[in-house]
Amino acid sequence: MWLCVSLLVAVFPNSLYADSPAVEHLKISLASVQQVLRDPKLAGQQHTIQRRKLVRTVLQQLFDFEEMSRRALGANARKYKDRWPEFTPLFVDFLEHTYMGILEENGDAKIQYVGEVSDGDYLQINTRTRLKEGSEYRVDYKLRRDPVGWRVYDVVVEGISLVNNYRSQFDRFLSKRSFDELLQHLREKKEKF
Numbered sequence: 001m002w003l004c005v006s007l008l009v010a011v012f013p014n015s016l017y018a019d020s021p022a023v024e025h026l027k028i029s030l031a032s033v034q035q036v037l038r039d040p041k042l043a044g045q046q047h048t049i050q051r052r053k054l055v056r057t058v059l060q061q062l063f064d065f066e067e068m069s070r071r072a073l074g075a076n077a078r079k080y081k082d083r084w085p086e087f088t089p090l091f092v093d094f095l096e097h098t099y100m101g102i103l104e105e106n107g108d109a110k111i112q113y114v115g116e117v118s119d120g121d122y123l124q125i126n127t128r129t130r131l132k133e134g135s136e137y138r139v140d141y142k143l144r145r146d147p148v149g150w151r152v153y154d155v156v157v158e159g160i161s162l163v164n165n166y167r168s169q170f171d172r173f174l175s176k177r178s179f180d181e182l183l184q185h186l187r188e189k190k191e192k193f
Contacts, residue, residue: 022123022143022150023116029062030111037107052100064151065092067144071153072166080179090186091166097190106131111139121145 019027033055036042042051069088070077080087110130117124125141142154154163173182 019113020116020118020123022145023113023125025150026062026125026141026143026152027113029058032058033103034107034109037104051104052096055100055103056096062152064144064146064153065095067151067153068095068163071163073170074167076170076174076179083179083183086183087186090183090190093190094186108132123150 036051036054036058039051041047042054066084066088069084069091072091073080073087077084109132112128112130113125114128115126117126121144123143123145125143127139127141128136129139130136138158140156141152142156143150143152154161156162170182173185
C-alpha cells in the first residue's frame with residue numbers, strides 16, 4: 001500500500017498537492033508580468049509606456065497598494081488618514097519608477113516557490129529567485145486576505161522589508177518636515193521620472 005502511495009506522489013506530485021489559492025494567484029500574476037516583459041512585440045524603448053502600463057495593470061491586481069501605503073506611513077497613517085487619497089497614488093508612482101527598470105532587466109528570472117506560512121488571513125510565501133546573471137535571492141511575499149482575495153502588502157528581499165524600509169525613511173522625513181512637504185517631495189520625484 002505505502003509503495004503505491006509513494007509511486008503516486010513521485011509520478012503525480014502536483015495533482016496530489018495543489019498550490020493554495022494564494023500561491024496560485026502569486027504564480028499566475030508573476031508569470032503574467034514575466035510574459036509581458038519577455039514579449040518581443042513589447043521590447044525596446046519605443047514600447048516602454050505600453051509595456052509598463054500592462055505590467056502595472058497586473059501588479060494592481062496582485063498588490064494591495066493602499067495597505068502598503070498605510071503600513072509605509074506606520075504610526076503617521078492614523079494622523080494623516082484623510083490624506084491617503086493623495087499619498088497612495090504618489091507612493092505607487094514612486095515605487096513603479098524606482099523598481100520598474102530592475103523588474104524589466106530581470107523579466108526572465110527563475111522563481112522557485114519553497115514554502116508558505118499561514119496565520120489566518122495573513123500568509124507569507126517564500127521563494128528563491130535566480131537572476132539571469134546567476135545571483136540568487138530569497139524573496140518573501142507577505143499577503144493578506146481581503147474581499148477581493150489574496151493581495152501582497154509587503155515584499156521582503158534577503159530579510160529586508162520594502163514596507164519597513166520606507167516606513168523608516170518617511171518617519172525620518174516627517175520628524176523634520178510636514179506631510180505636505182512629503183507629498184511635494186514625491187511629486188517632484190514623479191516629475192523627474
